[in-house]
Amino acid sequence: MINPPLSPVRAGDAELRRILSRADLPTLLMTVAHLTGDVDVLPEDYNPSRWLPDPAGGLSAAEQDKARELGFRLLRALRDGSLPPPVPPSPETLRRITTWAMGWDTVGQLPLLAEEIVPSGADPKAPDWTLAELAPGREFRVVVVGAGPSGLLAGHRLAQAGIPFVIHEKNDELGGTWLENSYPGCRVDVPSHLYSYTFATRSDWPEQFCTQDEFLSYLRAFAKENGLHEHIRFGSEVRSLEWDGKKGEWRIRTHTDNGEELSTANVVITAVGQLNRPKMPDIPGADRFDGPAFHSAAWDHTVDLSGRRVAVIGTGASAFQFVPEIAPECEELVVFQRTPPWLRATPHYRDQLPDEERWLQEHVPYYAAWYRFGLFAPGLQGAPWVVDPGYPPTERAVSAANDDVRAVLTAAMEAQLADAPDLREKVIPRYPIGAKRVLRDDGTWLQTLKRDDVTLVTDPIGEVTTRGIRTADGTEYDADVLIFATGFRASEFLTPMKVTGPGNRDLHEHWGDAPAAYLGMLVPGFPNLFSIYGPNTNLVGQGGSVLYFSECAMTYLLGAIRYLLASGRRSLSVRSDVCAEYQAWVDATQPLRAWGWSSVSSWFKNEHGRSVQNWPFSAFEYWNRTRRFDPDACTYS
Secondary structure (H helix, E strand, C coil): CCCCCCCCCCCCHHHHHHHHCCCCHHHHHHHHHHHHCCHHHCCCCCCCCCCCCCCCCCCCHHHHHHHHHHHHHHHHHHHHCCCCCCCCCCHHHHHHHHHHHHCCCCHHHHHHHHHHCCCCCCCCCCCCCCHHHHCCCCCCCEEEECCCHHHHHHHHHHHHCCCCEEEEECCCCCCCHHHHCCCCCCECCCCCCCCCCCCCCCCCCCECCCEHHHHHHHHHHHHHHCCCHHHEEECCEEEEEEEECCCCEEEEEEEECCEEEEEEECEEEECCCCCCCECCCCCCCCCCCCCCEEEHHHCCCCCCCCCCEEEEECCCHHHHHHHHHHCCCCCEEEEECCCCCCEEECCCCCCECCHHHHHHHHHCCCHHHHHHHHHHHHHHCCCCCECCCCCCCCCCCCCHHHHHHHHHHHHHHHHHCCCCHHHHHHHCCCCCCCCCCCEEECCHHHHHHCCCCEEEECCCEEEECCCEEEECCCCEEECCEEEECCCECCCCCCCCCEEEEHHHEEHHHHHCCCCCCECCCECCCCCCEEECCCCCCEECCCCCCHHHHHHHHHHHHHHHHHHHHHHCCCCEEECHHHHHHHHHHHHHHHHHEHHHHCCCCCCCCCCCCCCCCEECCCHHHHHHHHCCCCHHHEEEC
């Protein structure tokens, strides 16, 4: 259940102490400091590990014992009714607690943090206005493209504002990429409690990093509890958007089982994501293979891999998850790798969330909020892939901090390779941390590569044959099944839709090979068209999640709609000079990040080496720039 009410504390003393034996201690201390108002309970010199898990939470043995004792007193007070009613932390209490957790004075980030530390179900970003209040009698309609996480969020916010809307979804079910990617082992690589809407939390996530089906269930529950299904047109693929300048509205052409349909809207919100179109590799003969062949994002569940010889092309995030799952089934598994991924040790990656941890979230006020903050905070401190020009940067590391993390990750990987030294040269990357996506590792990947029936091939592929794969040196690898784990066409935004603005201007011709949008949302010359998770909004380990970015975008977007309604304007479009200045700022920073500096190939960059996907700053920076709509940034009609 989303946003369940807290349950009363009735457990006896012995049970409370047992529960606290498995509590997340930094979370427990922050909760105690908040609910008692005594911030002096927070020990000095708190410095937890950020890149490797630390079960002790960075606390000494004595501090751990003290934390559990403080927690016991708090739980007993809750049970006995002697604790004052919980209220949000005062600005000074919030500052003291978050400064302790993050290691610097958080005074400048308090407005953001105040949105995080709220009771379950609170929604600080919800609109405080409605269409009926601002423009009574005005007809206003919005079309949302896509019923994935961002599209469902858009629908929910529009419903809160009382704005009529329709969501067009090409599939027969909601979920977007979390519906389409159903390969074995698919799961989130952001902690479950962080990879969810801030205002629609769950205390009963069964796993630390939930599986694809569990996250899809969450989205379905969210849609059901908020009445979104009645607004979704399933099996309705948007083929084109065309601006009607005379009427000041968009004409939307959709393809359905009943043929082409035409509708109109004052505003269009595209929520189609970046990872929604599989990318097939440019390999000679890729369509020549005689046996079953499919992309991991379109997994063919009718193909039985038992006792089969299977070839997998790619070792990115998807292969990293499904290869260990299918290896025990196959007679032989050959994995073709172009570039190895960096692995971030995460022993609890496939672990269940302890029952004791769920109990605390279900019974203790604000504990869940502080738990989520503990997951959110490290990214706000900055990621270790910012280039230091004075270091100087190399293909080994782009800064001293980057080199330190490299040493930590290398040591963790080498510890797994003591019995397989021949794999070391194949799996330890030679590029800087952060130049490619860093993957969560619980040891399963390297353990799989060490199996006798698994072969890792690093020689370049020459061609795909009717019987398998031939490498550039002429070696043949026969296979019964071929699986492409070759990622997505992440730099091709809003394709294959045709988008035509005023003056018959084609959006994709306007973009060329460099899609750009102000705050990832607005393109000059295309009025009343907004994108969520658009160009340069892919967050790379710097606080929050993609869902958090979508929430920030919706705050700005709703502000723009509010301005249209309150001012009586018909349309708005971002100014060209504003967008150009913004994009120059983003582009100038990309080379100062590991993915922009390094020459290694990555989906973080397009074929020309330009990053049109990644947001090179912190989540705080995006929150700050989207927290309120700026009327001066736009032109109107």
